Amino acid sequence: KTMTSNLTILRDIWYTMIGIPGLEDAHTWISIPICSMYIVALVGNTLLLFLIFTERSLHEPMYYFLSMLALSDIFLSTVTTPKMLAIFWFQDGGISFGSCVSQMFFLHFIFVAESAILLAMAFDRYVAICYPLRYTTILTLSVIGKMGIASVIRSFFICFPLVFLVYRLTYCGKNIIHHSYCEHMGIAKLSCDSIKINIYYGVIAALFSTCLDVVLIIISYFLILCTVFRIPSQETRLKALSTCSSHVCVILLFYTPAFFSFFAHRFGGHSIPLHVHILLANLYVVVPPALNPIIYGVKTKKIQEKVIQVFSLSIECLEHIKC
Numbered sequence: 001k002t003m004t005s006n007l008t009i010l011r012d013i014w015y016t017m018i019g020i021p022g023l024e025d026a027h028t029w030i031s032i033p034i035c036s037m038y039i040v041a042l043v044g045n046t047l048l049l050f051l052i053f054t055e056r057s058l059h060e061p062m063y064y065f066l067s068m069l070a071l072s073d074i075f076l077s078t079v080t081t082p083k084m085l086a087i088f089w090f091q092d093g094g095i096s097f098g099s100c101v102s103q104m105f106f107l108h109f110i111f112v113a114e115s116a117i118l119l120a121m122a123f124d125r126y127v128a129i130c131y132p133l134r135y136t137t138i139l140t141l142s143v144i145g146k147m148g149i150a151s152v153i154r155s156f157f158i159c160f161p162l163v164f165l166v167y168r169l170t171y172c173g174k175n176i177i178h179h180s181y182c183e184h185m186g187i188a189k190l191s192c193d194s195i196k197i198n199i200y201y202g203v204i205a206a207l208f209s210t211c212l213d214v215v216l217i218i219i220s221y222f223l224i225l226c227t228v229f230r231i232p233s234q235e236t237r238l239k240a241l242s243t244c245s246s247h248v249c250v251i252l253l254f255y256t257p258a259f260f261s262f263f264a265h266r267f268g269g270h271s272i273p274l275h276v277h278i279l280l281a282n283l284y285v286v287v288p289p290a291l292n293p294i295i296y297g298v299k300t301k302k303i304q305e306k307v308i309q310v311f312s313l314s315i316e317c318l319e320h321i322k323c
Helices: 002-010 024-054 061-090 097-130 132-138 141-167 184-188 196-228 234-267 274-284 287-299 301-322
Strands: 015-017
Touching: 024 061, 024 274, 024 287, 024 301, 061 097, 061 141, 061 287, 097 132, 097 141, 097 184, 097 196, 097 234, 141 184, 141 196, 184 196, 196 234, 234 274, 234 287, 274 287, 287 301
Parallel strands: none
Antiparallel strands: none
16 A cells, blocks of 8 residues: 555656757757747737737638637647746756646647647638638638637547546656657656557547548548639639648648657657657647748738738837837
């Protein structure tokens, strides 16, 4: 009984995240691009949200989904980056078990929710191109709201069991986390129990969330391409495809490093060094959130015009104040 009690208490000790193993001397230099991208992510996505909710011309289904993406990007980077920078700058890697599990839950929850939002955006492009005359009747404000709520509920039910799966394990003194933030398998590997259930659930959850979303996105784009190539006018074809270009860029940016990391962990063995995995994982939570608003800003004419308008008004106001 005493041994069991001691093992349970060990779960309540503070854990230490060491950042990027093997690159401790370069932490300060690595922190510069990460901090810069985090600031860009916060400013870019906040500006995007502000534009979408204040400009009536942007009150369309595509932009409502984009606002959901911007909000999830802010949360994704904020859940991980401040603590990451504290490790890099102040060697402050200490974290309680409860805080670590909370970070793990919100990280996976936001990731799965963002994947669902990208699927919803693919559906939006499918309806816009394949059923343009019914676009506004299919994607009403009510339907968009329900899709957003459904993505959150699905994400919660997929990710909440992870909390129970890490709490059920017995921990026996290992308190060094070889990462810059807490994620499911990183916590599970600290236990002295079998983690087969955690591994199986992790794979099943990925298959029925992210992988399923990717399959449905591919199907939607296959149907989009079939419709586009039936359009007789080349100019109209190109215009239809250009409306999808931003979304395709964001999809590649979101899923490519995620699948690389997943397959490298499962099949890479020791051929890919640990610091490469961790560095990629660190960049993954700041690069897509920083680039998504830039991609949509560059490729979407309406957003470009509104950004220029906002900055023009700001410059005029500053000049007026100086006068």
